Amino acid sequence: MSKIPDVLVRPEFEASDIGKASTADVARKLTLMERISDMNSVRKLSILVIVIVAWEIYSQVSGVSELVLPKFSATAWALVDAVFSEKLLYMVWNSITVLITGYAIGIVIATLLTTAAATTRFGSDILSTLTAMLNPLPAIALLPLALLWFGLGADAIIFTLLHSVIWPVALNAHVGFMSVSDTQRMVGRNYGLRGIVYVVKLLIPAAFPQILMGLKIGWSYAWRTLIAAELVFGGSISDTSEGASGGLGWFIFASQMDLRIAYVFAGLFMVILVGVVVETVVFNKIESLTVRKWGMQAR
Amino acid sequence: MNTPVKNNKNSIPQLVFRPEFEVSGIEQAQTSEVARKLSTLERVWNIDGVRKFVILLSLIVVWQAYTVGFDVEPLMLPSFWLSFSTLIRDLFYSDLIWKVWFSIKVLIIGYSAGLFLAAILILWATVSRFGSDFISMSTAMFNPLPAIALLPLAMLWFGLGTASLVFVLIHSVLWAVALSTHSGFEGVSQTLRMIGRNYGLKGFGYVWKILVPAALPSILAGMKIGWAFAWRTLIGAELVFGASSGSGGLGWYIFESSQNIDTDGVFAGLFMVILIGFFVENIVFRNIERRTVNRWGMQR
Numbered sequence: 001m002s003k004i005p006d007v008l009v010r011p012e013f014e015a016s017d018i019g020k021a022s023t024a025d026v027a028r029k030l031t032l033m034e035r036i037s038d039m040n041s042v043r044k045l046s047i048l049v050i051v052i053v054a055w056e057i058y059s060q061v062s063g064v065s066e067l068v069l070p071k072f073s074a075t076a077w078a079l080v081d082a083v084f085s086e087k088l089l090y091m092v093w094n095s096i097t098v099l100i101t102g103y104a105i106g107i108v109i110a111t112l113l114t115t116a117a118a119t120t121r122f123g124s125d126i127l128s129t130l131t132a133m134l135n136p137l138p139a140i141a142l143l144p145l146a147l148l149w150f151g152l153g154a155d156a157i158i159f160t161l162l163h164s165v166i167w168p169v170a171l172n173a174h175v176g177f178m179s180v181s182d183t184q185r186m187v188g189r190n191y192g193l194r195g196i197v198y199v200v201k202l203l204i205p206a207a208f209p210q211i212l213m214g215l216k217i218g219w220s221y222a223w224r225t226l227i228a229a230e231l232v233f234g235g236s237i238s239d240t241s242e243g244a245s246g247g248l249g250w251f252i253f254a255s256q257m258d259l260r261i262a263y264v265f266a267g268l269f270m271v272i273l274v275g276v277v278v279e280t281v282v283f284n285k286i287e288s289l290t291v292r293k294w295g296m297q298a299r
Numbered sequence: 300m301n302t303p304v305k306n307n308k309n310s311i312p313q314l315v316f317r318p319e320f321e322v323s324g325i326e327q328a329q330t331s332e333v334a335r336k337l338s339t340l341e342r343v344w345n346i347d348g349v350r351k352f353v354i355l356l357s358l359i360v361v362w363q364a365y366t367v368g369f370d371v372e373p374l375m376l377p378s379f380w381l382s383f384s385t386l387i388r389d390l391f392y393s394d395l396i397w398k399v400w401f402s403i404k405v406l407i408i409g410y411s412a413g414l415f416l417a418a419i420l421i422l423w424a425t426v427s428r429f430g431s432d433f434i435s436m437s438t439a440m441f442n443p444l445p446a447i448a449l450l451p452l453a454m455l456w457f458g459l460g461t462a463s464l465v466f467v468l469i470h471s472v473l474w475a476v477a478l479s480t481h482s483g484f485e486g487v488s489q490t491l492r493m494i495g496r497n498y499g500l501k502g503f504g505y506v507w508k509i510l511v512p513a514a515l516p517s518i519l520a521g522m523k524i525g526w527a528f529a530w531r532t533l534i535g536a537e538l539v540f541g542a543s544s545g546s547g548g549l550g551w552y553i554f555e556s557s558q559n560i561d562t563d564g565v566f567a568g569l570f571m572v573i574l575i576g577f578f579v580e581n582i583v584f585r586n587i588e589r590r591t592v593n594r595w596g597m598q599r
Contacts, residue, residue, distance in 0.1 A: 043432045068456065122350075129351045136576020137569065138531035140538065141550065144557030144565055148375065217524070224445035224528070228535040231447060249448070256451035264451055268444065275443020 070262040079266035088251060092270060095247035098154055099226050102161025106218065109162065110169040115199050117170075118177045131171045139164035139225045157229050164221040172214025176207030209291050216283055223275060227252075248274075374562055382566035389567055395552060399571060402548030405461055406533050409468025413525065416469065417476040424481055425506055431481075438478040446471035446532045464536055471532040472525040479524065483517030484510050516592050523584055530576060549575075 036042055052072050058064070059071040066074070082088040113130075116123030139160045146156035180203055188202035204211065230249025246254075248270055255263035343349055359379050365371065366378035373381060389395035423430035446467045453463035487510055495509035511518065537550025547555075549571060556564030 040432075043429075044436045047429075047433055047436050125347075125350045126354055129354045132577060132581060133355075133573055136527075136530070136580050137573050138534045138576075140531060140535040141553055141569060141572055143538070144553060145562070145569075148557065148560075148562065220443070221527075221531070223443070224447065224531060227445045228447040228531075231450070252448060252451060256455070261452075261455065268448055268452075271448050272440055272444050276439065279443050280439065 067259060067261055070265060074262045075265040075269070078260070078262035079269055082251070082263055082266050086251075088248075088266070088270060091246060091251050092248050092274060095226060095230065095249070096274070098157055098247065099161065099222060101154075102158040102226075103165055103219065103222055105158070106162045106165030106222070107169060107215070110166045110173065110218075113166070113170045114173040114177065115196065117174050118199050118203055119195060124174070127170060127174055131167050131174075134163070135167040135171055137163075139221065140228045143229055157226065160225055160229055161222050164225040165218040168217040168221060169211075169214040172217065173207065173211045176210025176214075177203045179210070180206040205294075208294075209296050212283070212287065212291060216279070219278060219283075223278075227271060374560055377563035377566060382563045382570065385563040386567035386570050389552075389564070395567070395571070398547060398552050399549050399575070402533060402537065402550065403575070405464050405548065406468065406529060408461075409465045409533070410472055410526065410529050412465065413469040413472025413529070414476060414522070417473050417480065420473075420477050421480050421484070422503070422506060425484060425510065426502065434477055434481055438474045438481070441470070442474040442478055444470075446528065447535045450536055464533065467532055467536055468529050471528040475525040475528055476518075476521040479517045479521030480514065483514030483521070486517070487513040512595075515595075516597050519584070519588060519592060523580070526579060526584070530579075534572060 030038070056072040059069055070078075079088075113123075113127050117127035118124070142163055143156065143160050146159040150156040150159055177199075184202065184206050188198055193202055226247070227249040230247045231253050248267060252264055252267035252271075255261075255267060337345070363379045366373075366376055371378075377385075386395075420430070420434055424434040425431075449470055450463065450467050453466040457463040457466055491509060491513050495505050500508055533548070534550040534553075537548045538554045549568060553565055553568035553572075556562070556568060
């Protein structure tokens with residue numbers, strides 16, 4: 001027989017010094033400082049201020065050349081000066097009109113392609129072959145060809161913008177359509193929806209999150225392409241002769257050529273500003289009116 | 300209860316009894332084909348690859364027929380065959396392959412440096428609230444800024460050469476990846492987080508073993524967008540400034556050809572751009588997705 005180990009009996013004991021029971025703060029009023037630093041916008045704003053102050057101090061103290069890094073104050077002043085005396089806003093407007101034209105036409109073509117793809121198998125094959133080939137092709141690489149075909153001018157830029165918008169929008173919409181659940185499709189069929197009505201009333205609302213994503217990606221490609229096109233071929237494209245003043249990219253390019261670096265930074269601020277307005281204001285508004293209201297996308 | 304017709308003459312119409320009848324000409328019941336063997340042609344046509352290949356082939360044929368049939372000026376639109384033979388010629392008997400290699404090298408350096416910096420930023424953002432604020436502030440500001448717009452500044456700071464290309468590439472990758480990774484991390488469910496905490500994971504281990512796998516779909520999406528931006532930026536940057544850095548890259552090849560009104564060279568360059576882009580998007584990233592998020596069932 002195996003031995004059973006001895007049972008250890010722990011001696012009884014009494015804990016001697018248990019203090020009086022007390023609770024720590026369960027709820028405590030935050031100090032004013034804590035409450036302020038809990039506000040998101042305050043923290044973010046202070047980061048921005050810190051960066052700006054650091055920039056200003058660095059450029060003042062280290063004596064870095066104005067040509068390498070202008071002071072923040074000089075940049076801000078350059079922005080104001082450019083807006084009021086160099087028609088910067090007018091240039092921004094020029095860029096935006098070209099952008100909107102290209103973007104709108106691109107969306108129309110993408111819609112046609114996607115509708116064809118949603119209704120017929122042959123259309124779907126054409127769309128997936130074309131997007132697989134042309135989506136990885138940067139639109140800016142087509143600019144030399146566009147210049148050859150359409151000459152120097154807004155037409156060439158609009159052609160490249162079309163190319164940069166159509167494929168991501170069509171691709172995302174198509175993927176969105178494909179992943180609409182069969183239940184919803186069958187509900188639509190049951191109501192007798194067909195063709196264009198089927199696409200508009202059933203597929204588009206059901207795939208709207210992806211469509212919106214495609215629109216956002218298309219916008220960001222178009223914006224990048226536009227700035228690049230104006231920057232790279234700025235001199236040859238924009239009519240600087242007859243008072244028409246080119247676009248925002250051209251402003252940056254021209255300032256850099258004149259070694260007015262503060263104005264280059266001012267142009268970059270403008271680019272950021274336009275980008276932030278479109279991405280956060282326009283698209284957020286669309287999102288909150290559609291997909292978030294419909295509860296298709298959290299937050 | 301069993302009297303459906305009440306004796307109320309005012310409101311209830313008279314019941315109409317349909318006379319009984321017998322249908323005379325019902326034929327023998329018959330089903331049509333339920334399952335039928337497809338003909339060979341139909342079966343071949345049902346293969347995705349075949350259909351796509353046919354479409355591609357017919358596009359090429361249309362292009363070739365148009366240029367030959369209408370006798371289009373080759374300076375405006377060269378025929379497919381001319382462009383293709385230029386591509387082959389330059390690939391094997393000229394230095395196009397080295398230009399491609401040069402572009403890819405710069406791209407890889409810039410892309411990996413951008414990913415590395417993004418990883419550091421993200422780590423900082425997960426450990427401190429200040430880092431998280433910083434990252435959301437800077438991505439909101441810099442993500443809408445096209446990297447190519449920084450090229451004039453980069454050339455001023457780093458001179459003409461690979462360094463300024465790498466700088467703009469980093470800029471184009473960093474914010475896209477950081478943005479989508481950060482939002483991916485924030486979307487990781489509380490349950491998964493608590494499981495991680497329960498296992499005693501902290502700091503780097505917590506990020507690597509819980510957050511990264513759980514947010515991998517959005518990290519991959521960010522990497523894909525970052526790659527697309529980087530590729531576009533690189534070609535755009537090289538279109539102008541590639542020549543200065545020694546041999547120049549693929550974008551420079553396109554620009555050079557277009558300056559020499561050598562349009563078939565432009566098309567050859569575009570073929571090469573499409574080829575590389577197609578390879579990275581449909582083979583590299585597709586395989587990574589298949590091995591990870593598809594296999595783990597996070598994404599169809």
